Amino acid sequence: MVRDLCMFAGHNENTQIAWFKITYSKDPGSLSSIINFMESHEVQTKFGHLDNITQQTGEYSIFTEIGKDVDVDDLARKIGELEAVEKVEHGISEHRMIHLVDFPLNVIGVRGIIARAPTLVDIIRTLNDSAPHAEGLLTLSGLRGGIHAAKYFRNIMPLDDKNFASILAELYRAVGWGILEIDCDPETFEGKIIVKESFIADVYGETDQPVCAYMSGYFAGYLTEYSGKNIRVREVSCKATGHEVCEHIISPAPSGENQEHVITRGVSR
Structure with missing residues (x-):
């Protein structure tokens, strides 16, 4: 559950704000493999949250700041190729406003609003x-x-x-x-x-x-x-x-x- 849903991340002409919603299998070390991949590609996580979908799968949603020259579509494709990853959704905040990854917002199992x-x-x-x-x-x-x-x-x-x-x-x-x-x-x-x-x-x-x-x-x-x-x-x-x-x-x-x-x-x- 994310509470800080809307905030300006500041302005840096050399970076872009991108979000990723990653569905992954809950095998030992699966989440750490995703985090390590992000660090190796110099993806700076601004904030994120984890959600339990089932006992077998989880959801890792993160807001990131990455270089302007990074192809976000290509980065998402590479994330999706990781063994632990089942699905990746992604997008770019054009106005550098961090907002909710999920729409509609899910709060304890049903649609929520702020x-x-x-x-x-x-x-x-x-x-x-x-x-x-x-x-x-x-x-x-x-x-x-x-x-x-x-x-x-x-x-x-x-x-x-x-x-x-x-x-x-x-x-x-x-x-x-x-x-x-x-x-x-x-x-x-x-x-x-x-x-x-x-x-x-x-x-x-x-x-x-x-x-x-x-x-x-x-x-x-x-x-x-x-x-x-x-x-x-x-x-x-x-x-x-x-x-x-x-x-x-x-x-x-x-x-x-x-x-x-x-x-x-x-x-x-």
């Missing part, structure tokens, strides 16, 4: 101001997102009691949503999640009610999908109401509730 936090918060604010049961709608939306996230991670890596919380925390930091401190007993699924620098609360501004219902729902969906139990999460304090951080309480939902009934604050404002 949006300003105020854009998303404006949607939340509009719902809170205009829609009956706004918190319930936001929580339900988050619930579905959290379920998808847990399913995706389970498909690409072992998800267990030792890492389920740290994976969720790493996801939130990676996409810029907030910094999580998770205290959740994997036996009882009771505990709490502290959110520092919540993008919703920070942008929303001062208000008299908690505003991070979407995050509560996301946590509930993720934990419900991971545990196989119906988990309830509710925000008990919010930075937007004057608290230092946002706090969400985790608890098992009453027996017999389905996932949509996990929503605990679906009332009119």
Whole structure:
């Protein structure tokens, strides 16, 4: 997942900015053979990222600065001839703007977009101001997102009691949503999640009610999908109401509730 998707790389008339998206087999030493090839051809990597496509193949996407006299098409052909490489896509940034290799952007298994936090918060604010049961709608939306996230991670890596919380925390930091401190007993699924620098609360501004219902729902969906139990999460304090951080309480939902009934604050404002 790439976050720095758009930035000017500076201007050097003697070089060009080119990108390569390389699909390779995950045999021992395969990635290092690609990196060594790039270094031997004096290709300077500005930044890049790795993505796991399957257990057998990976994707190495890099933005490079190379000499103006280098034939990028020919270089891509040579990369494609490496034993470990299955496919190469490439291009040149004509205006020297580093941008996304993939279009559309893929974020945890589905199409994603880059949006300003105020854009998303404006949607939340509009719902809170205009829609009956706004918190319930936001929580339900988050619930579905959290379920998808847990399913995706389970498909690409072992998800267990030792890492389920740290994976969720790493996801939130990676996409810029907030910094999580998770205290959740994997036996009882009771505990709490502290959110520092919540993008919703920070942008929303001062208000008299908690505003991070979407995050509560996301946590509930993720934990419900991971545990196989119906988990309830509710925000008990919010930075937007004057608290230092946002706090969400985790608890098992009453027996017999389905996932949509996990929503605990679906009332009119």
